Amino acid sequence: MATPASSDLLRRTFLEFFAQRGHEIVPSAPLVPQNDPTLMFVNAGMVQFKDVFTGKDRRPYQRAASSQKCIRISGKHNDLENVGVTARHQTFFEMLGNFSFGDYFKEDAIAFAWELLTKVYDISPSRLVVTIYNGEGGFPADDEAAAIWRKVTGFGDDRILRLGLADNFWTMGDVGPCGPCSEIHFFHGKEPDVARFGEEPRIDGTGWTEIWNNVFMQYERAEKDGPLVPLPAPSIDTGMGLERLASVLQGVTSNYDTDLLRGLVDKAAELSGKPYSGGSADDDVSMRVIADHARTAAFLIAEGVMPEKQRREYVLRRVMRRAIRHGHRLGIDRPFLHEVALEVVRRMGETYPELRDRRELIARVTEDEEVRFRSTLKRGMKILDERFDEMRSSGERTLPAAAAADLYTTYGFPLDLTQVISAESNFDVDVQGAEAIIKGAGEADGPIDPTAAVDPAHREARAKLAQPVVFTGYEHEEGDSEIVAIVRVEIQGEGDRARKVRALVERAEAGAAVEIVVRETPFYAESGGQVGDVGEVTADGARVEVKDTQKPLAGLVVHEGVVHEGALAVGQRVHLAVDHAARSATRRNHSATHVLHWALRKVLGEHAQQKGSRVGPDVLRFDFTHNRPLTREEISRIEDLVNEKVLTNAKVTTEILAMDEARRRGAMAIFEEKYGDTVRMLTMTPEVVELCGGTHACALGDIGLFKITSEGGVAAGVRRILASTGLNALAYARGVEAELARARQVAKAQGGDLAEKIGKIVAHERELEKKVAELERRILEGAGPAQGGGGGGIDAMLDGARDIGGIKVLARRVPDGTNPGALRDLAEKLRDKLGDRSAVLLGAAVGDKAQLAVMLSKSATERLKAGELIKPIARIVGGSGGGRPDMAQAGGTDVAQLDAAIAALYTEVERALAS
Numbered sequence: 001m002a003t004p005a006s007s008d009l010l011r012r013t014f015l016e017f018f019a020q021r022g023h024e025i026v027p028s029a030p031l032v033p034q035n036d037p038t039l040m041f042v043n044a045g046m047v048q049f050k051d052v053f054t055g056k057d058r059r060p061y062q063r064a065a066s067s068q069k070c071i072r073i074s075g076k077h078n079d080l081e082n083v084g085v086t087a088r089h090q091t092f093f094e095m096l097g098n099f100s101f102g103d104y105f106k107e108d109a110i111a112f113a114w115e116l117l118t119k120v121y122d123i124s125p126s127r128l129v130v131t132i133y134n135g136e137g138g139f140p141a142d143d144e145a146a147a148i149w150r151k152v153t154g155f156g157d158d159r160i161l162r163l164g165l166a167d168n169f170w171t172m173g174d175v176g177p178c179g180p181c182s183e184i185h186f187f188h189g190k191e192p193d194v195a196r197f198g199e200e201p202r203i204d205g206t207g208w209t210e211i212w213n214n215v216f217m218q219y220e221r222a223e224k225d226g227p228l229v230p231l232p233a234p235s236i237d238t239g240m241g242l243e244r245l246a247s248v249l250q251g252v253t254s255n256y257d258t259d260l261l262r263g264l265v266d267k268a269a270e271l272s273g274k275p276y277s278g279g280s281a282d283d284d285v286s287m288r289v290i291a292d293h294a295r296t297a298a299f300l301i302a303e304g305v306m307p308e309k310q311r312r313e314y315v316l317r318r319v320m321r322r323a324i325r326h327g328h329r330l331g332i333d334r335p336f337l338h339e340v341a342l343e344v345v346r347r348m349g350e351t352y353p354e355l356r357d358r359r360e361l362i363a364r365v366t367e368d369e370e371v372r373f374r375s376t377l378k379r380g381m382k383i384l385d386e387r388f389d390e391m392r393s394s395g396e397r398t399l400p401a402a403a404a405a406d407l408y409t410t411y412g413f414p415l416d417l418t419q420v421i422s423a424e425s426n427f428d429v430d431v432q433g434a435e436a437i438i439k440g441a442g443e444a445d446g447p448i449d450p451t452a453a454v455d456p457a458h459r460e461a462r463a464k465l466a467q468p469v470v471f472t473g474y475e476h477e478e479g480d481s482e483i484v485a486i487v488r489v490e491i492q493g494e495g496d497r498a499r500k501v502r503a504l505v506e507r508a509e510a511g512a513a514v515e516i517v518v519r520e521t522p523f524y525a526e527s528g529g530q531v532g533d534v535g536e537v538t539a540d541g542a543r544v545e546v547k548d549t550q551k552p553l554a555g556l557v558v559h560e561g562v563v564h565e566g567a568l569a570v571g572q573r574v575h576l577a578v579d580h581a582a583r584s585a586t587r588r589n590h591s592a593t594h595v596l597h598w599a600l601r602k603v604l605g606e607h608a609q610q611k612g613s614r615v616g617p618d619v620l621r622f623d624f625t626h627n628r629p630l631t632r633e634e635i636s637r638i639e640d641l642v643n644e645k646v647l648t649n650a651k652v653t654t655e656i657l658a659m660d661e662a663r664r665r666g667a668m669a670i671f672e673e674k675y676g677d678t679v680r681m682l683t684m685t686p687e688v689v690e691l692c693g694g695t696h697a698c699a700l701g702d703i704g705l706f707k708i709t710s711e712g713g714v715a716a717g718v719r720r721i722l723a724s725t726g727l728n729a730l731a732y733a734r735g736v737e738a739e740l741a742r743a744r745q746v747a748k749a750q751g752g753d754l755a756e757k758i759g760k761i762v763a764h765e766r767e768l769e770k771k772v773a774e775l776e777r778r779i780l781e782g783a784g785p786a787q788g789g790g791g792g793g794i795d796a797m798l799d800g801a802r803d804i805g806g807i808k809v810l811a812r813r814v815p816d817g818t819n820p821g822a823l824r825d826l827a828e829k830l831r832d833k834l835g836d837r838s839a840v841l842l843g844a845a846v847g848d849k850a851q852l853a854v855m856l857s858k859s860a861t862e863r864l865k866a867g868e869l870i871k872p873i874a875r876i877v878g879g880s881g882g883g884r885p886d887m888a889q890a891g892g893t894d895v896a897q898l899d900a901a902i903a904a905l906y907t908e909v910e911r912a913l914a915s
Contacts, residue, residue: 004250007260008351010121011067011242014096017116018065023098026066027659028352030303032312038175040312041071045097046177046215046237052101053177054220055232056462057554062103067242068095069299069352073315080319080416084288084326085280087205087247087254090261091319092296094242102233109214109236110148113184117212121249125153127187129194129208133169133180134162142168142180145216149182158194170215170237177231179218186211186244188253204279205253212240254278256288260347264291267343272330286326293323294340294366295348301341301362302354304611306625307369308715317369318414324370325417328377335374338367353663360607361625368627368717380413381421388425394915401433408438457502458552461485461517468555470520473533473695474654477578481518483570487558489513507569515558516544516568522578523559525551529613530590530694532560534582539574542566583695584702585617588725591652591684591697592642592706593622596723597668598688599641600624603634611718615694620723627717635708642706645685649701653683667691705729773822794826798833802906805913807860808838811905813898818844820851820889827855828887839864841873841905843898850877850898852890854905861885869908876901 005013015025029048033039039047045068051057073080073091082089098112117123130149135141141162149160162168171178185197189206201207217235219228246258256265257278268290269276276287300316307317320337327336341362349356387403390396399422407413415438419429464485472479488505490513491498508514516537523546526532532549537559546561559576568574593613600608604626614621630638657665662681668690682692684700697703704726714720724732740754749757801810810830814823823842831840838857843850852873854866866888867881874881874890877897881890892901 007242007246007258010245010249011094011096011351013120014116014240015065015067017120018063018098018112021063021112023063023065024059024061026064028067028069028094031069031071031299032303032305040315041073042068043070043072044068044237045070045095045239046099049099049101049237050176051554053217053231053235053237056459058467059101062101063099064101065098066096068097070095071296071300073296073319083292084285087201087256088209088244090243090255090292090295092292092299094260096240096242096245097238098236099238100236102235105234105236106145106214106216107148109216109238110145110152110182113212113214113238114152117184121245123186123248127192129159129161129185129187129197130155131161131163131168131183131185133182134164136164136169139169139180142182142216145180145182161197170213171221174224175221175226177217177220177235177237178228179216181213181215183210183214184212185209186248188247205247205255209244209247211244211248212238214238256291261288261291261295263347264294264340264343267291267340268327268330271336271339272327272332274330283330286330289326290323290337290340293319294337295344297323297337297366298341298344298355298362299352301365302352302358304609306365306611306715306718313715318416320366320369321373321414321417322420324373325377325420328374335367335370337370338363341366354669357669358609360605361609364607364627365625365717372716376413380407383407384418384421384425388422388427391427398428398430401430401437404429404431404434405437408434455502455552457487457504458556458558460504461487461515461558462553462556465517465519465555469518469557471522471524471557472520473522473524473578476522477580477583478576479520479522480573480575481520483516483518483568483572483574485517486568486570487515487517489515489560507567508563509567510563510565512563513561514544514563514568515550515560516546516574517556517558518574518576521549521557521559521576523549523557523576524578524583524695525549525557527551528692528694529593529615530586531614531616531619533578533586535576535578537561537568537574537576539568539572540566542568542574544568582617585726585728586615587695587697588703589615589617589620589723589728590692590694591700592620592703592723592725594682594684594688594690594692594696595642595645595700595703596622596638596706596721597624597690598645599638600626602641603637604630618728620725620728622721622723623714623718624721625717626719629713630711630719635711639706639708645688646700646703646706648685649699650685651699652696654696655681655683657681662691665689702726705733707732773819794829794833797830801834801838804906804909805863806837807864807909807913808834809906809909810834810839811841811902812843813902814842814844816845818851819846820853823851823853824855824887824889827853831855831857839866839869839905839909841869841902843902845895845898848893848895850879850892850895850901852877852881852892852901854883854888856886858886864909864912869905869912872908873901873904876904 019025029042031041033042033047045066046053049064052059071092080091083091100109118125132145133142146160149155168181168183169178170181185208187208188201197208199207201209215237217231217237220231221228243255243258243260246260247253247255250258252258255261265276265287268287274283277284297316297320305312305316307313307320323337342359345355345359345362355362387399404415404418407418408415415431415434419431422429486505486508487502488508490501492501493499523533523535524530526549534548535546537544537546542563543565544561544563546559548560550558550560552558593615597610608624608626610622611625612623656678659679662679666689667681679691680693681689682696683689706723706725707729708721708723709732710722712720744754747754747757747761797812798810801808814826823844827840827842831838834840836857837859839860840855841852843852852870854870856864856866865885867883867885870881870883870888870890874892877892878894879890879892881888883889
């Protein structure tokens with residue numbers, strides 16, 4: 001191209017080039033993979049086509065092209081540590097790709113790539129080299145590709161380089177399609193120097209950079225470390241990073257200087273009040289990290305991923321907190337990340353409408369997370385600084401695993417952030433030990449299990465279908481069909497080791513647990529938050545009670561149940577009948593969630609967007625983004641709005657539309673749904689228009705009474721509503737009435753004086769509690785040295801205090817039944833009696849629980865920490881605890897070990913002082 005082109009033009013040119021050559025232009029798939037448990041995030045353009053490559057899915061086209069949103073931040077493809085440090089790595093990027101599903105192969109793929117790069121984009125061939133597979137690992141060298149490249153380009157062997165498995169044999173992960181590949185590399189700099197090929201590009205980007213990879217899909221690996229199996233038809237999968245292409249065609253050496261990222265970098269510079277020089281200085285690195293991480297955060301939040309402690313959610317939190325930390329080191333002393341995220345929305349919202357649609361949500365979640373983290377960042381860094389001072393004094397060079405793990409579990413410090421801060425002070429971190437502690441506490445971001453892929457029996461069942469199972473349940477609750485496959489299910493093992501073992505069978509007798517596959521069904525398979533249908537499958541004296549309906553694989557529906565009578569066989573005609581009452585109740589609940597979603601946004605604001613749902617005959621659960629509990633008034637207003645809509649009895653209509661048309665007509669997409677090129681649009685009133693594939697009421701009046709039964713928090717920035725409709729709402733109201741009647745009876749309240757009577761009872765109870773607490777205190781202070789009495793008062797309890805390393809240490813058991821507050825008060829008084837440089841631990845049995853309290857004088861905290869002392873002591877009674885440097889509490893269930901735990905204080909103090 002003669003003049004530098006915008007990235008939007010480059011993307012459009014790529015897609016138009018392949019559209020003109022018979023390729024279907026397919027929209028980007030979501031970043032969160034659908035029906036693929038082997039991946040944390042979509043990391044390549046081919047992910048949405050994986051089952052097409054293996055022959056398990058069919059599309060109406062054999063050629064495709066796309067611009068795919070990708071994240072490489074976990075598993076095999078993890079670019080996190082290189083972000084900002086190099087000129088070409090991001091966690092989020094766009095991958096341009098063209099694909100052939102058993103149509104064209106190497107010759108056309110190579111010709112297309114060369115024509116597009118050198119003729120359309122006008123890149124000089126003198127700046128390009130290509131690489132091919134050299135034949136390592138027992139597979140032959142790709143001489144075919146070499147010959148094609150010679151023919152197309154005129155290159156000799158000096159420009160067609162042969163590399164090994166690590167570079168030129170592509171795999172998406174531990175399992176999946178794979179094959180040899182051929183990469184195209186571009187030279188940034190004055191004069192191309194092939195002799196320098198292989199050197200990592202410098203921070204200014206000068207050197208050879210891979211811009212396009214053509215993968216020749218020939219094999220599949222079905223299991224980790226398993227054999228490679230030839231694919232049914234050789235296929236093509238290519239990937240070219242839009243950011244790298246833009247850097248080439250916009251005449252810059254860094255991806256961060258392209259129009260995709262430079263505006264975000266400049267925003268970070270503006271917020272910090274510092275200049276961006278584009279070099280390797282720490283400030284430049286921080287600005288690049290902020291730019292990249294803001295993009296990743298904006299796109300993930302737009303897809304409904306919220307910052308939390310588990311799996312994908314923790315990955316987002318880690319990214320956001322790394323960006324916040326870099327802003328902190330740049331001197332930005334206020335929440336800022338949401339401003340950079342909004343710049344992402346402004347720049348990319350036209351291409352990716354989900355950003356624009358969820359602009360307010362992105363801003364709110366990003367700002368809330370930063371406010372939370374900033375409140376703990378200073379405390380966490382203060383703790384680290386104190387620990388570093390101690391380590392310098394003792395000559396330690398490695399931060400212990402327990403300290404690093406505690407920073408994560410207590411303060412939300414990602415482990416890699418602790419590593420960065422430690423490295424800045426020239427300390428290492430026991431990362432392996434910390435990860436083990438975090439994982440043991442159930443806090444780790446559990447990796448996606450590559451062995452959790454679809455059961456082979458389900459893949460075999462899907463292969464028996466000529467086309468995907470047809471769902472007839474929108475119009476019918478009964479129907480006839482033919483059994484295509486029967487999967488027999490057996491439970492092997494017990495307890496936590498129990499697992500389902502599936503196998504295809506031709507026949508199933510009475511008593512067998514089965515999953516039945518038919519060609520068409522009225523049964524709805526669980527998806528989009530709606531549970532699977534229940535009902536019956538019958539035929540010629542045979543009856544199967546269907547307990548659930550699932551979709552384990554795209555295009556496959558299985559009816560899970562037990563054969564109660566007779567026998568079923570493959571090829572047999574059966575009658576399928578959905579449980580009408582259960583389906584009707586589910587419809588009411590599902591339709592109500594859409595009206596509830598509208599009401600929430602109207603009362604709370606547009607940020608109140610659906611985060612998840614669960615609807616079935618007996619459940620209506622709705623999760624939404626909001627950062628505080630709802631008031632009673634807000635709940636009442638939401639209920640009023642929903643019930644007002646219900647009373648209109650508006651007709652519920654559905655239409656099948658192209659996604660673009662549905663969006664144009666105002667349809668709202670839901671996070672957890674998977675959408676294709678065509679969508680099902682649900683219209684309840686002009687205000688309630690959403691995309692949904694579930695089953696629904698015919699009119700809003702069918703919902704009946706809508707009543708919110710509870711509201712609470714489930715995660716940071718996410719609230720949950722439980723509600724009832726129809727007969728469930730009536731049952732709830734009757735339950736509340738019955739509970740009120742019982743309360744009146746117990747409180748001996750008549751008429752409307754129930755609240756007044758309860759108030760008097762509560763006030764009287766508080767007075768009694770105060771008197772009991774005062775009596776406990778007097779008894780304890782006069783109890784003497786022996787448990788339960790003996791006289792002598794509080795002074796006598798000081799007997800037995802030991803001097804350990806200049807600190808007066810006292811550990812005692814006090815009368816059982818002492819509540820934690822009294823235990824803490826007495827420990828504080830004993831500490832004050834002992835005077836400066838003292839440590840006290842008291843313990844008591846309260847029912848079947850052991851209670852412990854530790855108090856340290858201020859001067860003692862210079863050498864000891866109450867929170868650290870109590871943890872090993874608490875483990876003796878089978879519990880846990882923690883607290884401040886001067887005070888800590890713990891509890892445990894092994895009361896028999898209470899005396900041993902109390903006595904352990906002396907040993908723990910000696911150990912702590914010696915370390």
